[in-house]
Amino acid sequence: MSTGYIAFVQPLQTASFVELLALFVLLFLALGITKAVYNAFFHPLAPMPGPKLYAISPFPISLSRLQGRVPYKFAELHEKYGPIVRVGPDEVSCAGPTSFKDLYGPRYGKGGPLTRDSRAATVKEKFGAVGMFQAGVQEHAQIRRQLNPAFSEKASREQEPLVMGYINAMVQKLRDASAKGGPVDIEKYTMWTTFDIQGDLVFGENVFKCIEQEQYHPWLSICMAYFTSGIYTHALNDISPWALWIWQKLFIPKSFAEAQDYHLKTTLDLVDKRMATKETDHPDYMSFVISESKAGEVLTKEQMYANAQMLVTAGSETVATAAATTLFLLLIHPEAMDRAKREVRSTFTSEQDITAASVTTLSYLVAAIDESMRVWAPVATSFHPRQVSSGGCVVDGYFIPEGSMIGIHNHAIGRLERYFKDAEKFVPERWLGDERYANDSREVFQPFSSGPLNCLGLTMGRMETRVILAKLIYNFDIELMPESRNWLDDQKNYIAWHKPPLMVKLTPVH
DSSP, X not given: OOHHHHHHHHHHXXXXXXXXXXHHHXXXXXXXXXXXXXXXXXXXXXXXXXXXXXXXXXXXXXXXXXXXXXXXXXXXHHHHHOXXXXXEXXXXXXXXXXXXXXXXXXXXXXXXXXXXXXXXXXXXXXXXXXXXXXXXXXXXXXXXXXXXXXXXXXXXHHHHHHXXXXXXXXXXXXXHXXXXXXXXXXXXXHHHHHHHHHHHHHHSSOOSOHHHHTSOOHHHHHHHHHHHHHHHHHHHHHHXXXXXXXXXXXXXXXXXXXXXXXXXXXXXXXXXXXXXXXXXXSOOHHHHHHHHSOTTOSOOHHHXXXXXXXXXXXXXXXXXXXXXXXXXHHHTSHHHHHHHHHHHHHHOSSGGGOOTTGGGGXXXXXXXXXXXXXXXXXXXXXXXXXXXXXXXXXXXXXXXXXXXXXXXXXXXXXXXXXXXXXXXXXXXXGGTTOGGGTTOOGGGOOTTOOGGGSOTTHHHHHHHHHHHHHHHHHHEEXXXXXXXXXXXXXXXEESEEEOOOOEXXXXXXX
């Protein structure tokens, strides 16, 4: 045995417990300091703009995620540091004029930056297949190709009676509620309506009955809890796998695991039932997927398991958020509400005139919806951040090295004065040719994403939002209650916005 080895080991053998503990603490601190210095000054992302504290450790951005404040924090960072910001040791946030084109444009799938994200293995283990949000380039393209027939213009036209039926049911429930004289939480009704629509389109029947029963179905409540749980898992794992383990073992109640089991079983049962049904009495997503797909390209049962939750929640929560937020912004801007009201009530002489086609002529209401989504993006942060693939990529003129996590954040983009004059203000006129806003960078406004990753249900989502608002404005005079005057203030975001009640008084006019 070498004398050097003996000289190194002997002091350790004779050291006291306190001395050994102190040594390990010093080593731990030395490693931490070394890593911090490397991350700040020698890491491949070191030249990237951003606060050094965020470059050193994932803790600051993880804390914002845990607090539900990531949209606000990203907007603040992009305002200060520019279109590309390093928000973690290995994470980059994009809010630039060409971010969507660079990430999701021609290079997507051809050596471009996006690879499958880290949740894919978990989803595949759970359902036997990967969902669209977790799929890699080729898998995503395949699933999207299989689902496309269900979201075509033809499908939307044939599904319109189903959509109208649920929206009309919402209007009737609101009439009944208004007759009682008290205020109503209009946000709940928009959520119930859109969840019912998507549930029927995915599963072929009115499975949730939210509007009918005026309450959330447990399956939906668990979906929303999943969003929060997913953000906590992401944030804590970034801080330390030990932090995640402690949270899972000590702070997640047994009831949540039971709820997960219920949600999984219900999803499997609903998918099994729909796929065993050859025909339904109305067109839903599966009827188009089956009838218009090429041989061998129909979604498997496992793929439907993996995508069912996405199809329901992505097509409902975002639409409800857009509708409720637009209504709120119109209500706190009386001149805008008056203009929308005049437009709707002068265009339609009866409620039956309000259709998917006719609402496209409501130029001011359409502009108000777009402005609402700019001010308060329904999908505020990157829904599916991805890892930069081999060779790296260039985004908005910055080279992003391979291995980096990257995402685009709509809330930040919409709030930046460099793209939109009076960015904090609600001004629908900016979308109607107002010369004051002629220099706005409208091309950065992509609330439904773009390219191969754009929203599959864009057509349906726009139609639902317009019809819901047109029918509300046509049928009711709407007064915002004092307790909801600050409805948008400090809403937390865990993928979805956590919205408080939006209390209004409704007075029927038709």
